[in-house]
Amino acid sequence: MASSAPFKRLVRFVPRSDSSKVLIGQPEDDNVDVGVALKKGQDVPVSIFSGSSVLSPGQDTGKSAIIDRVLSPLAKSEVGTIRCIGLNYKQHAAEVNMSLPTVPTVFMKPDTSLGDPWPAPTILPTLTQQDDCGDYESELAVILGKTAKNVSESEALDYVLGYTACNDVSSRTSQFAQxxxxxxxxxxxxxxxxxxxxxxxxxxxxxxxxxxxxxxGDQVLQDCGTDDLIFSVAKLISFLSQGTTLPAGTLIITGTPAGVGVGKKPKVTLREGDEFAVEILPHIGTLINVFENEK
Known part of the structure; x- marks a missing residue:
């Protein structure tokens, strides 16, 4: 079972000591919010693991390193096709005046859409800039640790390697045109x-x-418990695995709560220079992204 994993929290990162390396490790302080600490310029020491991937992290080597740059927990080559769930919070369905779905709404993102936390920039495409329609969606993300197919809901959580935060960055004009x-x-x-x-x-x-x-930094736009999910994490894993092989490394993003920018009056959008933080507590902490225009 994935729950027997030899780690509490893992980060994939470039160490300050050697910018040519990518390491896997566990923050030495169980309580540090890695995203917030790094944005404040604080040192985050990490116990280095022997593996080169969160899918096979190995063991604590007894060595330590300071994070220079934190990366997405998964590499693009590991993530495959990203499974995404739309309209999965009761309050979000209410704000967009849609009835609750009876089955999960599934769409896909390609591996090229995977992005790193700050300090890597998050790019607003030219298409999104044309009419200022960039939007945020704070989401809980699930990474599978072993191959799943035709999994029952009761066994689904056994396949989870871990949980992280995600921003399902959206271009609303293109979304509503299709x-x-x-x-x-x-x-x-x-x-x-x-x-x-x-x-x-x-x-x-x-x-x-x-x-x-x-x-x-100070404009709280979304604020909701994951107990507001329409379809639970276990239900989503089971549903997505029916007739479909979900390899280890599969990333599932579970939907966004109420408060998206397009639903605000006046609407809220993402523009160059904006910072957006997805905070999931306890334990996960804060995914911070700063946006830049595609040039």
């Missing part, structure tokens, strides 16, 4: 995740987390 959302949400870098991957041994019940979306 019935399919993969194009409007699949631009390069439009799925930043991280910075920490938290073991199910630390989060045995993913319905007991709290998600906030915060723009520019």
């Amino acid at each position: 019935s399919q959302w993969s194009f409007s949400k699949g631009f390069d870098g439009a799925c930043p995740i991280g910075p920490t991957l938290v073991s199910p041994s630390v989060i045995p019940d993913p319905s007991k987390l709290h998600v906030r979306g915060i723009k520019n």
Whole structure:
């Protein structure tokens, strides 16, 4: 079972001591919010693991390193096709005046949409800039640790390697012009995740987390518990695995709570220079992204 993993929280990072290396490790302080600490310029020491991937992290080597730059927990080559769930919070369905779905709404993002936390820039495509339609979606993300197919709901959480934070960056004009959302949400870098991957041994019940979306440090735009999910994490894994092989490394993003920019009056958008933070507590911490225009 994935819950027996030998880690509490993992980060994938470039160490200050050698910019040519990418390491896997566990923050030495269980309570540090890695994203916030790094944005403040604080040192985050990490116990280095022997593996080169969160999918096979190995063991604590007894060595330590300071994070220079934190990366997405998964590399693009590991993530495959990103499975995404639309309209999966009761309050979000209410704000967009849609009835609750009876089955999960699924769309896909390509691996090229995977993005890193700050300091890597998150790019607003030229298409999004044309009419100022960039939007945020704070989400809980799930990474599978072993191949799943035709999994029952009762066994689904056994396949979870860990949980992290995600921003399902969206281009609303393109989204509303089509019935399919993969194009409007699949631009390069439009799925930043991280910075920490938290073991199910630390989060045995993913319905007991709290998600906030915060723009520019002080504007709380989303604020909701994961107990508001329409379809639970276990239900989503089971549903997505029916007739479908979900390899280890599969990334599932579970939907966004109420408070998206397009639903605000007046609407809120993402522009160059904006910072957006996805905070998921306890344990996961804060994914911070700063936006730049595609040149």
